[in-house]
Amino acid sequence: MKQKSIWTNEINEKIYPELKENINCEILIIGGGMAGINTALNLKDNENVVLIDKDKIGYGVTSHTTGKLTYLQGTVYTDIQKAHDFNTAKRYLESQKDAIKMVLDNIKKYNIDCDLEKSDSYLFTTEEDKRLNNERDFLSKTDTKFEDAKLPVDIPYKDAIKVEDTYVFHPLKYVIGIKEIIKDKVKIYENTTAIDMDIKKDKYIIKTKNGNTITSNKVIITTHYPFFVLPGLMPVKLGLNQSYALAAKHKNEKWNAINIDKEIYSVRFYKDNIIVGGFSHDLSDNIDYKKEEDKLINFYNNYFKDKPEEVWLTHDLKSHDHIPIISRLNKNHPNIFIATAFNKWGMTNGVLAGKIIADLVNNVENKYETLFKLDRPFSVEKTKNFITSNFKIGKTYIETKLDKNKDFYNKTYITNIDDHPCGVYIDEKGKKHVVRNTCPHFKCSLIFNNADKTWDCPCHGSRFDIDGNLIEGPSVFDIKLKEDK
Ligand SMILES: Cc1cc2nc3c(=O)[nH]c(=O)nc-3n(C[C@H](O)[C@H](O)[C@H](O)COP(=O)(O)OP(=O)(O)OC[C@H]3O[C@@H](n4cnc5c(N)ncnc54)[C@H](O)[C@@H]3O)c2cc1C
8 A cells, every 4th residue: 555645646747947046026926735826827917926836836735635626514514603603604605616616617718637527425424413404404594405315335324415516626637737827927936945034125035945035025825834934924823633545446436425423534536446534633632643544444444345555644724713714914914815724625715715815916806805814703612712722732742842752653762862852763674764853843842653654743734754854834944963943
């Protein structure tokens, strides 16, 4: 079984150069996942737009998703009603339906080859649980066409509903398709990491890891986790949720499903494969990733026949009121824009982000601007979630400090070298790989991810390989022994 996402199989694409000089531009988009690439598409006719990505465009969380385009998103409508009210939940539902339409329009207009297929979406519960009825009530009140349904697979369940106007696609092919469309209008730089930002006379000066600068009038941050570019910028309004997914051979079927129980799992099909995801937990739960991955594999083996061929894990950001953040930063920085916290529904919300941010940049009215804005109205539920998740991160921070000498998983341990805590991983050939054990971002200690063989930060999700190279932010620095940040 390969430890990789199915979406990166057999992809051929043009790689864009790294930025090797200082440049000026009107609009800089940092981060080319679903949110950044759709923003670039909507801004391609603006003057002097630049898109940078620290890796290859599309290879962040977007290449680890299950790629469903659906508005049946667990208990999201009940959750939003709790945090806000019925009308807010109804607007969110409308935004998701509009987003699906936007993806379909883009695919048609630009003839993007991304294996789009219609796929009925099922929402089900395995428990005696009234929460599915709450979603039912909500959908009835919004005149959404749905029906009570039998799950088309032999998994035990108690109750299910389905909608028919939903889709699945190949997320990476979609992103690469857009990259091709924008390439003559937007300047694209890959392998270009933004590490810092200064302001001089209303201009933003972004520093890159290899020492260049990009001076821009407007900056759009679509880096998934918004890295620390300005004091006070990082919205502590976020939580991180880790999920696992696998793919195996299976005949193609035209449906997808997700349940609403404590252990969530999600199913879809792609060509002759089935993709099963789920078993999420908060990153700050600081637990054994391999065990969680095995839970998913065991669940799959109980109900399906063929051996999994790929397995992967990744995390997504969640907001405290279940609505993503797609917004101008604040009044002091009206020319910084941010799109993040898609609550594991970033295929729809990423495409929506692209349109809303482009409209904000071009001063065009957008009906969803107030729904997704960063400083939306106060809510008790949101505040409660905010306090709980920040308490958990604080607790995790302390635990990682106290737990220093834990022998994580037999071949991995923490030791002090020159008074610095270091993580040691011994590979199959007996070679030692030593790295700094402190995350450069917030100084949390790192834990070893024995599923992917990486060093991961349980506080904010930065990830590093066994030799200390940065895989994923918010850290923008490596943890190699010589890089003492
Ligand atoms: C297991 C799983 C299944 C999911 N399934 C679904 C689904 O079925 N449907 C759905 O709607 N959503 C789903 N999601 C959610 C969805 O995949 C994400 O919300 C979405 O991909 C996030 O897109 P993004 O553009 O914000 O982030 P990313 O795709 O991570 O893009 C961010 C980009 O920014 C770049 N970057 C980061 N830091 C820097 C820097 N300092 N400088 C330059 N570039 C930088 C990264 O390299 C990356 O390419 C799922 C998520 C998970 C975890």
